[in-house]
Amino acid sequence: MSLAYEFRTNAPSAAIMSANIGDIGDLLRRTGVPMNFGKDEEVYGQDEEADLVYRVIDGAVRTTRVLSDGRRQIGDFYLKGDIFGLETGPRHRFSAEAVRNSQILVVKASALKSAGADLERLDHMTTRRELDRALEHVLLLGRKTAHERVASFLLDLVHKAKAPIIDLPMGRQDIADYLGLTIETVSRMLSLLQSNRIVSFCATRQFRVINLDGLMDLAEQG
Amino acid sequence: MSLAYEFRTNAPSAAIMSANIGDIGDLLRRTGVPMNFGKDEEVYGQDEEADLVYRVIDGAVRTTRVLSDGRRQIGDFYLKGDIFGLETGPRHRFSAEAVRNSQILVVKASALKSAGADLERLDHMTTRRELDRALEHVLLLGRKTAHERVASFLLDLVHKAKAPIIDLPMGRQDIADYLGLTIETVSRMLSLLQSNRIVSFCATRQFRVINLDGLMDLAEQG
DNA sequence: CGCTTTATTGAGGGCGGTCAAAGAGCGTGG
């Protein structure tokens, strides 16, 4: 167990964290194997043992859970650079699939550990981040309108991307299953946001923000 | 040693975990201070620093988040024996309030650590458990009907309680805000479950299960 | 008991779902 681990850091520990993640990222690259996954291909299944760590090199991944009658819920999306698969305990609660053709770095957790990585710390940080996002997701699904959900979703992508033009790696059905809506409602809300001059779609899966304040207001971040 | 407060877990590695938690629980009792909170009294606020650990001695606690216009979402409930406040990172994302008059053990995390507790492990396990529950909550809010949500909620209580007659520590409004519904819909679904001979309410806040298989079917656990 | 809070039940409305069809995007092959 690493003595370097601190339970509660008072200062915003972004610098420390990114430094650690940088090291881990380097280690991941050296220890892991890059693999290619085709669109909709499964990375891991629900209830599978979770002894691998994954990092998106290129593409996008979704975690999903399906009810017996086919209703599907997406837990989260993972984009380039994101680490996943480490966050759900000994067994996966959701399965993971490639949203589109993707390259993913696959690392054995045990190998990482023996290579000297502070896996526990990485795991802890990742889990915490997942929990934060899951709770935000709960608020969105429990109490936001369709309009607000779609606005929140786009705003989240904006924060991740930090570029003027933002790509949507996933289709409308995936967005719907993330937001607890139907594909038609998502489409309608996107059209509405566009006609209200909040965002502008240059292509079906590419947009830019016209009115950021308006988007933030609609997202109702609480 | 009297294990008056058992840590609740559905996780696979229950034996290992409860052994560790048993030790921690003992340490908590010796290091912590029991405090009384009145109904609806705040235990901690949103965005407050999180350097305390809490354990419900008696009563019940809810975590809540409120949108600017008053819409409220409850993150989770914590009942007798449950540990909370440790799960949301350096700052709380939700605030915590007593559902009804409650006695809560309050422990300084730093004190726990210097007393030799494996706080890291406790923190990690708690966070992981929270994430599991949050993801289940996401599925419920995103893809289940009102009928299924209420059934899932009751089933969850049944699993926690393991007693023939189960108490509801919270009112209908709290249930509604947990399930992303209105108080009227919750009330209607409870009436429906009762007229379908799935459960039976001996009092407004006390029920027993008549048809467990039926309840599980309705809960659509995926 | 009487007062307040909480829960139930009913009637009606609206947001988002369902069903359907047309349009756009896109790779493949002529």
Next chain:
DNA sequence: CCACGCTCTTTGACCGCCCTCAATAAAGCG
């Protein structure tokens, strides 16, 4: 380069689940 076929997306019309509003009933609590 366009035609073709497939998938994905958009848009429209209608419907139903759940919300809203309202009134009553029950439960706490002094």
